[in-house]
Amino acid sequence: MSCSLISKLAKAKQISILNVRGMVRPVANLPFYGVYRQDGEVTLKDDLLVCQKMLNYHPGRNVYFQKDRHIYMLKSSVDGKVVFSREKVDLDMEISEVEAEYKGKEMEDLFKLTVNVISYEESESNFLISDKCAKRLSEVLKTGEFLRVEVQGGGCSGFEYKFKFDTVILAGQDLVYEKNGVKVVVDDVSMEYLKGSTLDYTSDLLKTTFKISNNPIAEKGCSCGSSFAPRLD
Incomplete structure (x- = not known):
């Protein structure tokens, strides 16, 4: 979003530039949203891999989950290479939230996007x-x-x-x-x-x-x- 557009929004809504900027970026001391490492890239232990407000990636091998206020982050637990995978999901209908969402619905196979880190230790x-x-x-x-x-x-x-x-x-x-x-x-x-x-x-x-x-x-x-x-x- 350009500076001129932010200024126009601020004047139209009679709010400050700082408030408008908060609409497009995280609050202070939090990282920007996005995917920080692509498939095949090298990462180090505790490096940030994914940062999202509504997380649509799952932590896989050698990846851990972390939450800070309203954002969700995936980080690497080892030094290695990032691998994104698409994995089939088997729904557990014994979980009440899952049953409420999917019971009685006709649907094709579900898959999840998973972030993995393959360590160098072989x-x-x-x-x-x-x-x-x-x-x-x-x-x-x-x-x-x-x-x-x-x-x-x-x-x-x-x-x-x-x-x-x-x-x-x-x-x-x-x-x-x-x-x-x-x-x-x-x-x-x-x-x-x-x-x-x-x-x-x-x-x-x-x-x-x-x-x-x-x-x-x-x-x-x-x-x-x-x-x-x-x-x-």
């Missing part, structure tokens, strides 16, 4: 490759190839696992794991959702596929086993 020992998986990879990988494992937004539960054969390792982004002569590569963002899990291989009458099992941050998943909802605590 540990290779926290990602395991099963013997069965390593054996299958030795049978199907061509010379120079490896299996790339990714976590992307989507699927039935909000996040889904992706597997593909690749030949290019991205310096500074990819983590390389080896077992029995085969390689598995995971990018640093996906690894935050895979720590402590096991890469396995399954074969049955319906399909043969690579899969992630024993993921400690997966709160629940769909029946197909390819998607999951992460724990946010």
